[in-house]
Structure formats: C-alpha cells, structure tokens
Amino acid sequence: MIVARTIQDIQDVIAGSCVTIGNFDGVHKGHQKLIALACERAKARDLISVVVTFDPHPLRVLRSDRTPPFITLTEQKVELLSQYGPQVCLLLEFTMDMARLSPEEFVKTYLVDGLNVKEMIIGYDYHLGKGRAGNFETLCELGRKYGFSVDRLDPVTIDNAIVSSTRIRDLVQAGHVWAVRPLLGRFYQVKGEVVHGMNRGGKLLGFPTANLKLVDELFPKPGVYAIWAEVDGAVLEGVANIGLNPTFGNDVLSVEAHLLDFSGDIYGDDIRVHFVQRIRDEKKFNGLDELKARIAKDVELGRQILAQPEAAIKLTHPDFGKGPEVR
Template sequence: MIVVTRVADIHEALNGVCLTIGNFDGVHMGHAKLLTRVRDRAAATGLVSVALTFDPHPRKVLLGASAPPAITSIGHKLECMEAVGLQVAVVLPFTRELAAREPEDFVREVLVEGLSLKQLVIGYDYAFGKGRRGNFELLSALGQKYGFGVERLDPVIINGAVVSSTRIRDMVLAGNVWDARPLLGRFHQVRGLVAHGHKRGRKLGFPTANLAFREELVPLTGVYAVWVEVGGVMRPGVANIGKNPTFGEFEMSVEAHILDFKGKIYDQPIRVHFVQRIRSEKKFSGPDELVARIREDIGLARMILAAPDARP
C-alpha cells in the first residue's frame, strides 16, 4: 500500500479513484465494512482504492489535552488498512485551518482535482468540514456537479448496538477487553518498546517486560491475560496495569510477564494483546502474598488463553 501525506505526491498516478474518508479510530468492524467495500468496488470498476484519513486525530487538535486517547496509533491504523487490501492511504496533517475549510472547497480541490474522485463511500453518519456541513446530502449534490457517485453504508450492529469508536473506547477503559473484541475484530493492543524498570519482577521470580507506550488507549488498571507479540511471535502472558501499590509507586505502568520465556528483549518493540481482565489492582501485605497471587494469576491466564476463541 502506498502512503502519502500530500495529495500532490500521488496525483499524477491516479486516473480515477474509489475513496472513503474518515478518522477510522480503531479500524473497527464498521470501518472494515467501508474499507472492504472500497476495495471491492474499485476492483470491479478499474479504479484505485483509496482511504483518506487525518493525523493527528481531529479531536487532539481541537480539544487538546482533554481529548480522549486514540484507540489505534497512525501506524497501527495503516497496517489495518493495508491488511484489507487497499492500494493507497492519504494521511493529511490535520490543522484548525483544515477544520475551518468549507466542504465544497475541500471536495473540489482535494477530492476531485487532487485525487480524481469517481466513487465515494461513506459511513451512515459521516460529516466533515466547517460546521460539519459535508454530509451525505451535500456530497450527493456535489457528486452530480462534478461527476462522482456517493454511496452511504448502513451501520454495523453487534450485540444489539451500533459499532463505534466511542463504544469500544468505553469498553476498554472499563476493562471489558473481551467484549470489545467482536467490535474491533481483534483483541485491543498496546504497543511500545521494552524499557528498563526496577527489575522487581525478576527478583520475585517473575520477570516483566515494561512497556514504554505513548498515547495509545490503555485499559482499566488491573491484571489481564494477554498475548505478547515479540518479533512477530505470539507468546502467552500476564500483564499488570497500574501503579504497583504494594511498593508505593505512583506512575502508571504496563508490565507483561511472558510465560515460559527467558529471552532478553530490552529496547525491542512488542505488542500486548489484551484478552481478558482477571482482577483489579490490589495492595498486598508484602512480597510473599504478592508472589502467591501472581502464581494464581498465571494459572488463570493459562486457562483463559487455552480456549479456542482466546487466540489472537
């Protein structure tokens, strides 16, 4: 998949595109329906399949520090798009100036003149531009003017409700990672480099990989059964999210103990796939009580991860 951050970088290679546009936070099952439709429609009509998205997320620019964390990083988002089979991803830098643009100007200059738009596929509630006037009705009128078709897809319903980024985010923040999986189409994951920690886990007999994450969505504090992806290999594990109250720490951390693993992975990128929450974070009386509970957590994690539907 070709990835560009300026329309000018791909313009000359395009003779007509089938495109979808959105933030695609989480690249969940609703987004997958859009992306798959674009891929299939483009293949059937001889067009180039394109997804147009934005970085940073518009909420980050418009709301600043009060913006909720993104479910997926831009790198993860692009991986998901490529896995669907899209040919091009356009990642436009999002600014306040872009948010204030009239939708008519954006469609004419970026989509029609810049990307040679022939077919547009949007979600059931998509709107963009100044005042969010760029809705289905306006896009349909502009399509008649500039010669492109507009298709609006119905929402995806799972477990009786519409699949949405907000719904998924709320689930993850509540620790309901197992229930979020059908909506995402995969287990929620957090990525980062393995950083040096206090090595307290090693002294207790359970060495942990301390994840140096950035702004990704971290589940509710507690202990989880997880898969830890190291070098493309999935390994079973137990992860703790919290502040290690037994030892009086205050900074939030994500630490994963990889079961039956003795390799050194400092400074290596890993991905922690959260399968199911085992328990809340707890302050123990001391190391002995903590070790006993860790052994119990590991036993529970082994049972959870052995289930066929617990595979990533």
C-alpha cells in the first residue's frame, strides 16, 4: 500500500479510483468490510482502490478539549489499513480550512480532481463537509454531477449490536478485552518502548517486568491481564498489570508486562502487547509475601487462559516493524 500525505503526490498517477473515506478509528470489522468492498469494486472495474483518512483525527481540531482516547493513533491505523488490501492510503492533514469546505468543495478538490473518483463506498452513517452536511443523498447528487457512483454499506452487527469505535472504546475502558476481539478481528493492542521502571519486579518480587513508555491513548481498566507480547518478531506469553501499583503507593499510571519464560534484555526495544483476558482488579496487598503469592497465582491463571484454543493470537501484520511505502 502506498501512503500519500498530499493529493499532489498521487493525482497524476491515478487514472480512476474507487474510494472509501472515513476516520477508521480502530479499523474494526465494520471498517474492514467497507475496505474489502471498495477493493472488490475497484478490481472489478480496473480502478485503483483508495482509502482516504485524516491526521489528526477531525475531533482533535474541531473540539480538542473534548476528544475521547482514540483506539488507534495514526501510525498503527495506517499499518492496520495496509493489511486489508487497498492500493493507496491518502492521509490528509485535517485543518480548520478543510473543516470549512462544503461537501461539494471537498469532493471536487480531493476526490474528483485529485483522485479521479469513479465509485465511492461509504459507511451507513458517514457525513462530510462543513457542519457534516454531506450525507448519502448529497453524495449521490454530486456523483450524478461529476460522473461517479455512490454505494452505502449497511451497519455490521455482532451480538445484535452495531460494531462501532464507541462500543469498542467502552468495552476496553471497562476491561472487557475478551469481548473486543470479535469486533476488531484481533485482540486489543498497544505498542510502546521498554524503559527502566522502579526495579522492583525482578529484584524485589522475583517477577521481572517490561515497563512500557505509554504512547497509545486508550488503555484497559486498571488490573491484571493475560497477554501476548511481540518482542523482536517473537510472540511470547505474558501477564500485565495496568495501574498505579497501590501496594507501593505510586501515583503514575504504568503498564508492566511479565513475559513468561523469558530473560532477555529488551530495554529500548518496542514491544506490542495484545490484551487477551482480564484476570482481576488491581488491589493493595498487606506486604510483599502476599503480593508475590498473588502474582504467582496470576501467572498460573495467565498460562491457563492463553492455553485455550480461542485465546490463540492472530497477527494482522506478518511483517512486524515493516511499514507501508510512504510518498
């Protein structure tokens, strides 16, 4: 997948395109179906399949003081988008000037003149342009004027509820990470650099931990989780604690992952943590012996959870660390 950050980077090489457009936070099952349909239609008509999305997320610009934590930041979102087959990702900088464009101005500038759009696929609730004035009917009228067709995908439902970024965000924040997998098609994941912590895990407790420098915005409810961890291309079992470590009186949120049967030096490395299932709440213990006994039990429960067939990890990025081509 080619990633272009301006329309000028690609407009001269696209003779015709099938476009889908959106914020794609989480790149969940609904987004995946939308992208798959765009790719299918593009192939049938010998067009270029293009995903148009934005950086920063429009809410960051329009209401910066009231934005939720996002499921996927730009780097991870683009990496995930690349796994579902589009030939081009147009990653547009969202600005107040763009927000002021009418639906027709946006469509004419970016889709018609820029991408030579012949077909457009949108989600059931997608709007664009100033005041979100551009809906399915508006786009159909513009399609008739500028010579492209428009199709709208019905909502994707799982367990009788619509798959949405809001639903996923609420589940993650409630700690229901197991329930998120069907909606994402993968376990919820975060990525971060391993940094030096308080040096308590191995020396004091006998359970060394990888302390992550927090980069992502959305984290599960504080507590202990069974995890898979990707370390330098290897996938390892683990147990992670998210929280403030109340036994030690911390006041800064941390993510500490104990990787089972692993003893390598990974300081400075980026690792990816996949949250499989919540084991328990974070709690304050009455001393080190009680804490160590509970951690040992957490490790055993983590092994049991990860041994279940339905807990197997399905990686959506076989070339870990290899990003898409950027123009």
